[in-house]
Amino acid sequence: MVTQEFPSSSSNASNVSMAAFSSSVPVVNSTVPGSVADFYNGKSVFITGGTGFMGKVLLEKLLRSCPGVSNIYLLIRPKRGQVAQERLQQLLSSPLFDLIRKERPNDLFKVQPIEGDITQPELAISQSDRELLIRSVNVVFHSAATVKFDEKLKLSVTINMLGTQRLVELCRRMPNLEALIHVSTAYCNCDRSEVKEMIYPPPIGPDQIVSLVEALDEDLVDSLTPKIVGNRPNTYTFTKALAECWLKENKGDLPLVIVRPSIVLSSMEGPLKGWVDNWNGPTGIIAAVGKGIFRTMLCEKEKKADLVPVDIVINLMIVSAWRIASVKTKDIPIYNCVTGQRKPITWETFVQLCFSNLRTHPLSQVNWYPDGTVTSSRAYNTINQYLLHFAPAYVMDFVTWLTGGRPIMIKIQNKLQKAATCLEYFTTREWEFDDSNVKDLSQTLSEADRIEFQFDVAKIDWNQFLENYVLGIRRFIFKEDTSSIPKARKQISRLYIVYRLVQIISVLMTWHFLTLRYAPLRRMWSNSLRLLMHLARMLPFM
Structure with a gap:
């Protein structure tokens, strides 16, 4: 079994019984009672992944827009000597919760930590906490996952698949459960060019892959990972696809919904426009571009960049729970939370807008003027990496070492x-x-709910959103106040002059080197200089 060639999900075999995996979501009852906020009145919510980027936005939005919610339980793993309660207090001290702390501070007491670990049997939740959850929870949001693209397969299976299975086992014991929202990814079927809102048959059964990684040594699993993953790019998309298939086969009567966001960026609206608190996805790259230390990337400029604001994803999750609880369905509703169909943006436009905003709202203490290129040529990109990334990094580290500092630029470039x-x-x-x-x-929402829980991506203004995104990176990642922007602009203006002078000198030096080696170029260069000198002498008489 280990050496088996797993068939691609795009093979003919994958089309067998495709209708069985469809999520047309037939409706049993078409009446939708009450507003979204009213649905959460008196409800208890359980969130996994609540300490992550999306989990924090979900928690804040539930507290702010669903004030009638009774309790919100967060699964929190003790970490770095901090118990769950300490991590919760640290989470709630985030600027994201400033508005709630100011207007309804008592609502923060609704949030209660549940100490546990998604990687452990029974989620490592104590008996008393399990009984509490089983007795009281009405809505579950499962967003806990490893989002590292290069995660080892064994750990990715443990978190993204086994963690999901363990949560489902807990949910089956909840008599009052009305909605279970599973957060997947639009790219779990990235081996297909067209992805519908349905679950596709996997190239290998979920139970098979779990048995495989549990039976084999981790080093052997690592060596087999490329063959096991097949034509998917990483373990993240692979295990997310298998988790969906396992849910399809094992959901039973659970009121399950799957939400699939694409590439999640900062928030678009309140309470903090541009809020972002991690380096994942494009954010780390854009931050490095703003510092002037990242200048080239392989990219097809004309292709669509399917990017989505985090608050749009969260609003969709909250509404989808209301929907599945209010309108019973026979199948699994699946929602692709994407922008490519109704509000597309190309990678070229995305990069240009980011560059423009990084120069308008520059970071403080930048290493070099923010500029660069995206190219579809792998060879050209590789040359640029050595010339524009690693060569300067070695020089900077050498100078740092000479002055007694700690060289870090090569390490940073390797991570980038x-x-x-x-x-x-x-x-x-x-x-x-x-x-x-x-x-x-x-279309099922009232006008008021459509405004309060807005997830219509057609309303995105990419110019405004990406300006707030860059400002958010500046404020929340680098902790820089907007009052420092005028000073940073002066610095960036000086760097621009130096940058252009360096470019001109580099071109002249390259040309001079070529003219020394090739006689025709040397004659052309001499003639050009003579012509320039002649024109310069003629200027006073013109």
């Missing part, structure tokens, strides 16, 4: 190179994600 390589699969390809279910869901 790794991140860029992980993104290459997504920046050089394009997908057509169907989002019909999302559009239909929006």
